[in-house]
Amino acid sequence: xxxFDFAGVRRYVxxxxxxxxxxxxxxxxxxxxxxxSTVIAAEQDETCERIGSWTIIPAGVEFKLQKIGxxxxxxxxxxxxVKARKSLFELADGISEPEPRIFVIEGNGKYLVEVMRFNxxxxxxxxxxxxxxxxxxxxxxDEDDDEDDEEDDPDPPVPDVDVANKMGVGKxxxxxxxxxxxKTLKQYQAIYKQAADFLYGIxxxxxxxxxxxxxxxxxxxxxxxxxxxxYEKTQxxxxxxxxxxxxxxxxxxxxxxxxxxxxxxxxxxWYDAFNEVSSALxxxx
Amino acid sequence: MSRPLPxxxxxxxxxxxxxxxxxxxxxxxxxxxxxxxEFKPSLNVNTHPMVLFDPLxxxxxxxxxxxxxxxxxxxxxxxxxxxxEMFSRAAAYYWSQQEDGIRGxxxxxxxxxxxxxxxGLPLESEWRYPSRYDPREPAGIQNRRRFKxxxxxxxxxxxxxxxxxxxxxxxxDGIIWDASVSRTLSTDYRGSGGGGHSTTLxxxxxxxxxxxxxxxxxxxxxxxxxxxxxxxxxxxxxxxxHVIYAPEGMIYPDLAPVNLI
Numbered sequence: 001x002x003x004f005d006f007a008g009v010r011r012y013v014x015x016x017x018x019x020x021x022x023x024x025x026x027x028x029x030x031x032x033x034x035x036x037s038t039v040i041a042a043e044q045d046e047t048c049e050r051i052g053s054w055t056i057i058p059a060g061v062e063f064k065l066q067k068i069g070x071x072x073x074x075x076x077x078x079x080x081x082v083k084a085r086k087s088l089f090e091l092a093d094g095i096s097e098p099e100p101r102i103f104v105i106e107g108n109g110k111y112l113v114e115v116m117r118f119n120x121x122x123x124x125x126x127x128x129x130x131x132x133x134x135x136x137x138x139x140x141x142d143e144d145d146d147e148d149d150e151e152d153d154p155d156p157p158v159p160d161v162d163v164a165n166k167m168g169v170g171k172x173x174x175x176x177x178x179x180x181x182x183k184t185l186k187q188y189q190a191i192y193k194q195a196a197d198f199l200y201g202i203x204x205x206x207x208x209x210x211x212x213x214x215x216x217x218x219x220x221x222x223x224x225x226x227x228x229x230x231y232e233k234t235q236x237x238x239x240x241x242x243x244x245x246x247x248x249x250x251x252x253x254x255x256x257x258x259x260x261x262x263x264x265x266x267x268x269x270w271y272d273a274f275n276e277v278s279s280a281l282x283x284x285x
Numbered sequence: 286m287s288r289p290l291p292x293x294x295x296x297x298x299x300x301x302x303x304x305x306x307x308x309x310x311x312x313x314x315x316x317x318x319x320x321x322x323e324f325k326p327s328l329n330v331n332t333h334p335m336v337l338f339d340p341l342x343x344x345x346x347x348x349x350x351x352x353x354x355x356x357x358x359x360x361x362x363x364x365x366x367x368x369x370e371m372f373s374r375a376a377a378y379y380w381s382q383q384e385d386g387i388r389g390x391x392x393x394x395x396x397x398x399x400x401x402x403x404x405g406l407p408l409e410s411e412w413r414y415p416s417r418y419d420p421r422e423p424a425g426i427q428n429r430r431r432f433k434x435x436x437x438x439x440x441x442x443x444x445x446x447x448x449x450x451x452x453x454x455x456x457x458d459g460i461i462w463d464a465s466v467s468r469t470l471s472t473d474y475r476g477s478g479g480g481g482h483s484t485t486l487x488x489x490x491x492x493x494x495x496x497x498x499x500x501x502x503x504x505x506x507x508x509x510x511x512x513x514x515x516x517x518x519x520x521x522x523x524x525x526x527h528v529i530y531a532p533e534g535m536i537y538p539d540l541a542p543v544n545l546i
Contacts, residue, residue: 079536199367201329205336208367209543211410212338215369221336224545253545260542267367271326 036130052098069105069132196274296347297481328453340507351378352499365532405430
């Protein structure tokens, strides 16, 4: 049984809904309920105003500073959705809602922030836009944020390949993959590609999870049950290699779990994550 | 080979349909289709939907519209999240009736269903479908209306309906149900002499459009197929209503993580 945390409710309204609502006779107009600001903030300071884990620093107080964008929605009645874009096709990665109706945007760059609100009682649709400029974009450092993996990975490979890591699983899948078992590597590469395709009915349809517990454990229906079935069927060269692949499997699962902790996975996120694992394995020489 | 299938309980109160409301509320189908076209990757619609869920069964109640509405929620939730949840058929039926002002087990309408979709549905586990007509609400159920869906205005444009189905969107219909459509493969629809029935159209079998009914294992898998010609006749029939539902705009609670292992 899938259980939901209903303590927080997150609402998403597609931009098409807004446009459609306009054409369907709804009205969309800004009011004073939404404010956009760029602030200097530091985390974990008790004397300053706190928004979730962020601290707003008054002038004259020195801390380890970082620019963040803050979007406040002073409207208790409407459902809402917030999007921050760097371009028409690129949404911001670092957007969070640490408190209800207060959004924080992190990461260098200039963002166009769109806030849409829908009041189901009055039928009114509100739209607000603001620009948040957090400074020039700098290249990401060659980060190694999973330092714990060093303990699990006694023979780290030479990291000389640019592996896609948008879902946070590509790098770990690449780094932890055993280098001495090309056959299993190719099998897992194909398995994860197929797992992604199943979600879109290629060649057949499977789900990520189901409230029907019997279905959830059926590899003919569940992509996760199918993945676990494929793992069971795979044969490694020797015991050490099997252990290495088990470390890889746990590392990939852990990375996907961490990804879900920061952002709820929709179906296309699972698709992207599975494909990211497959691509990472494809990059292993 | 097409063969006749039994007709069970119906429940689309076609005579009570509020066409004025249906035609005024909801999104322009063109915009829904535009958003769906841009969503990549696209669903392979030549796939059987019954791997996702078991067929629903309205039993002896005139709850077809409620069942079709609950199925819209299940399909859209899956299209958006990849997860399968079953939504309250009791809430979908009885609340639709409240919106319609219909008392007793005399069916409901698509306009009533549209209002329920906008106000929200709970899960099937929170208000289970009873074996007999019983619209009494469980305590606190109004606070469980956490899932909400957006629907299109009805359309009798067969190209819009075909495109919606080809893009993997579900369509809820309300049609006159007669022997011409109660077949394993409906090739030619007449829509005469029968009562009103509401079902789900979703996915295809080759070139034919699949109907997911709410009569259990009807035709062995709960579904039949309709040729493009029959679908066109159904959509264009003067008493028919076809409404497209889409995952874009769906409102739902936070998703709990799913463990890969």
